[in-house]
Amino acid sequence: MSENTGQPGAVVLLSGGLDSATTLAMARHAGCRCHALSFRYGQRHSVELEAARRVAASLGAAEHRVLDLPIAQLGGSSLTDPAAQVPRDGVAGGIPSTYVPARNTVFLAFGLALAEVLGAGAVYIGVNAVDYSGYPDCRPEFVRAFQRVAELATRQAVEGKPPRIVAPLLQMSKAEIISAGARLGVDYSLTLSCYDPDAEGRACGRCDSCRLRRRGFREASTPDPTRYQTPTEESHKT
Amino acid sequence: MSENTGQPGAVVLLSGGLDSATTLAMARHAGCRCHALSFRYGQRHSVELEAARRVAASLGAAEHRVLDLPIAQLGGSSLTDPAAQVPRDGVAGGIPSTYVPARNTVFLAFGLALAEVLGAGAVYIGVNAVDYSGYPDCRPEFVRAFQRVAELATRQAVEGKPPRIVAPLLQMSKAEIISAGARLGVDYSLTLSCYDPDAEGRACGRCDSCRLRRRGFREASTPDPTRYQTPTEESHKT
Numbered sequence: 379m380s381e382n383t384g385q386p387g388a389v390v391l392l393s394g395g396l397d398s399a400t401t402l403a404m405a406r407h408a409g410c411r412c413h414a415l416s417f418r419y420g421q422r423h424s425v426e427l428e429a430a431r432r433v434a435a436s437l438g439a440a441e442h443r444v445l446d447l448p449i450a451q452l453g454g455s456s457l458t459d460p461a462a463q464v465p466r467d468g469v470a471g472g473i474p475s476t477y478v479p480a481r482n483t484v485f486l487a488f489g490l491a492l493a494e495v496l497g498a499g500a501v502y503i504g505v506n507a508v509d510y511s512g513y514p515d516c517r518p519e520f521v522r523a524f525q526r527v528a529e530l531a532t533r534q535a536v537e538g539k540p541p542r543i544v545a546p547l548l549q550m551s552k553a554e555i556i557s558a559g560a561r562l563g564v565d566y567s568l569t570l571s572c573y574d575p576d577a578e579g580r581a582c583g584r585c586d587s588c589r590l591r592r593r594g595f596r597e598a599s600t601p602d603p604t605r606y607q608t609p610t611e612e613s614h615k616t
Numbered sequence: 617m618s619e620n621t622g623q624p625g626a627v628v629l630l631s632g633g634l635d636s637a638t639t640l641a642m643a644r645h646a647g648c649r650c651h652a653l654s655f656r657y658g659q660r661h662s663v664e665l666e667a668a669r670r671v672a673a674s675l676g677a678a679e680h681r682v683l684d685l686p687i688a689q690l691g692g693s694s695l696t697d698p699a700a701q702v703p704r705d706g707v708a709g710g711i712p713s714t715y716v717p718a719r720n721t722v723f724l725a726f727g728l729a730l731a732e733v734l735g736a737g738a739v740y741i742g743v744n745a746v747d748y749s750g751y752p753d754c755r756p757e758f759v760r761a762f763q764r765v766a767e768l769a770t771r772q773a774v775e776g777k778p779p780r781i782v783a784p785l786l787q788m789s790k791a792e793i794i795s796a797g798a799r800l801g802v803d804y805s806l807t808l809s810c811y812d813p814d815a816e817g818r819a820c821g822r823c824d825s826c827r828l829r830r831r832g833f834r835e836a837s838t839p840d841p842t843r844y845q846t847p848t849e850e851s852h853k854t
Binding site: 445446447448449452453454473477479480481482484486487490492494514515517524526527529530531532535536 | 726
């Protein structure tokens, strides 16, 4: 796909996981010139940023930016606390400890800022409210509320051109996401979903995110290319 | 005022300027234990963070946090570009070049995150839509839209205790703000509003923010304690 300036611009929030990689592929398929945006925020799985870099390159993003955010300093999440344990083998319901306070609000705020600077017409985010961890900021009503903020907050909005907040995975199952991404040529071996990978980027196979991902591949009848830390994890039931 | 844990907690966004200092005084007057929150975001007037520190101490904030944010990297504002000129002596209307893309959305997102971690019931922000620079993210409808995000985005929201976004200055004139703050004991000599101060924190007297501030003191019939860069600035007409 050409990268002439006639393409509509889109900011795509890219974690390096399965969902955001698929979202980037969809934005590219929609004809957008994609500005991939990742964040280094003290996540224990910061190796995901390497995955994000590989995914951005592989899917033809026009650029890939990584911004440093002081989220871990605030505390409140096992995902940003090296001393905490990430839940494995299922959780008891409710919002899990891996939830990071207001993370998607912060990420979308920066996406909105970048969209304004670039004049981009959309901010893509790979949130999903079907096969997800129960985070409040992955729900459709949250996305709608942030859309309203986007329609008011910026110079673009005042000029009648607010960016759209696009969440194409919102109502899809993990299997549907995988099938759609595979059709668009996403190489899922480049992605990393695990909350607690080892230094080589191999997945634990047991955290919420691994469990949802593995079940998705199984339900999509698609081979799971994930590299797990131990061979026995691969047969672990989800 | 005591700082026992029975006080309701509030996060107060504190720039070190006149408006946010008054807002902090109001939150204290409302009986809140106040967590002042400032941002180092590449603003050319980063000396305002010293003002914020003085204001937080003087008004009895329980703590004062300063977070580093990568806003200047995004570009798009004369306020974060050392090579740009800040408008002086009035602007032509519209949104001025000092507007920083999505700044208040980013600041409120971090305020929301901190409120959640602390279990605070409110996020105070000193935005004002009367004597203001025309920034879109200072308008009442923007504050309402972000309130809706706060009601959905977080664990607090899911548990039925979302924080309120409190903007007590929204409909006040600058003179009314100054009069109210003076009654609450705000020492405005500690505050810094200027967009382009010198290294010693003295105001230029000519930027939008200086002009609104000076007119406010005059209309409030209150002596202006601002330190200006040159004596002649003090007689400059606003």
